[in-house]
Amino acid sequence: MKIFCENTPLTDNDCFVIFSREKSCFDFPLHTHKELELNLVLNGAGASRVIGSHVGTIGDAELVFVNGEIPHAWFTDACCSRCIHEVTLQFSPDLIDDKLLNRNSLTALRQLFEEARRGVLFTEQTAFEVAPALQRIYERGSAGGMQPLLDVLAVLNTLSLSSDRKLLSDLTFAQKKNVSYSQRLETVFTYMNRNFNRQISLRDVAETVNMSEVSFSRFIKKSTGQSFIDTLAEIRLGHVSRMLIDTDMTIAEIAFCCGFNNMANFNRIFKRKKGMPPHQFRTLFVHKKIFV
Template sequence: MLNDTILQKKVLREITSLGVHDCCSIFFRHKRQFAFPLHTHEELELNLVLGGAGIQRIIGDHIGHIGHAELVLVGPNLPHGWFTLDDREEDILEVTLQFRKELFTEGFLNTELLHAIRKLLDNAGRGILFTPDVAERVYEKLLALDKMSGFDSFIGLLSLLHELSVAKDTTLLSSVSFSREEIVSESRQLEQAFEYMNRHYGNPIALTAIAKVVHMSEASFSRFMKAQTGLTFTENLVELRLGHVARMLVTTQLTIAEIAYHCGFNNMANFNKLFKRHKGCTPKEYRSNYNRQMSGGN
């Protein structure tokens, strides 16, 4: 079992200023450095960064660098942070909107009208990256929302979430297995397939076996998974295993080889190649980088 307590101790737990009776809180900050350590909090957070090209972002097990306009929705308790890696001469604008999922009751979100918003909030558990054009449009909405109060602020928030829920070309940043998010799908067969892979990821998983679990032929299951996820069975399995690898790199002291074998990778050369292709760095660099940001270093 992975030692999640290590992750919880290393990642700063932020106590936000959002009051119990508040709809949301919004902050506009001009800065040249991002020095706040990797952290989590119970609230959902929409973070907009303008003029910060090259800044490093960490969301769950995702590590990347941002462009000029960055907009990410982060779910509750998902480790996240932005970090400057060099000295800046020009100000960066950061706008942070925080709100609680409890603001929207289960019955409210279950209505057909809010189906897209429900899916948005569920996917936020992995971190959602929006395109630069959406980021720039949302900036205007955030300016307007900051001037609202009372019931108007709730309607403004709902309108903003609707725009995000219908946005195209979004990217889910953190892997399901790192974020410990359940696969929520309209297809019970897809959920069963991922449940099986999550239980047995450390062992060989044959296409034949998983096809039997969902009562399909191998060919039908292959087409089904590709249509549902955009990835092949093998690609999904690799992503899931790498998510478990990433979590173990930051929650255990096991060697990289031990972690790789534990997560179902039996060929170290192939494992290292896959990890670098998906994460953009070697496992050693990933562990070092993540641990450095958890301790607040740059």
């Protein structure tokens, strides 16, 4: 299976590109591109979003910030609106170079860029608040000068300071390494990704970075915002999601291959994390023919 690779119209001489359009349906396949993307959808209630391993239904206002290297798309599904308004802003990851991004004043923005590797969903309230600014950027974009760029940076600053956001996809779907992860955390994720299919204890992982179990528990919680158990489960679910999409193995076979030895527990965790049981997740992907 192959995911469509989009070549955006952004050139090396452009700071960003923005589209504003009215449509009656979503007709672009699951795709990737090298740019970061902020996507606003208004009047699209009932449509669905796919970001990496995440599938969800959108409301009256949808605002998602995503690193284009993670597969993403929107689908019409149960949306009955004939006047969907979509504004898409795309810019290169090096619009703000790493040297500037790593300065203390840009800590919040750097964190937002890192989270985009999993897709970031903002509340409907934030979407409605940002919508006028994005429309102004679209209208001013052709005028040239620095103002449109300053407006883009202002929007990104607003979003970076928002606490009303959540991450969408599993850690496994974050294609690139997070540049701000410490070497210790990289070691931890490498170990868990290589051994996700067997039983892994807190002690096993703590030993890979020469930490006590208590210290490691604090470290992983501070680094990921989750406990060790939840982080490991998320990594395993990422591999489960890929296998549900990419293979014809049964759900039980996939669960056991990914380190889940109790089907009732697996189904409960999957539904809690994905919002649907694994068979529905697989059917949804196959039915939409998301991969082309």
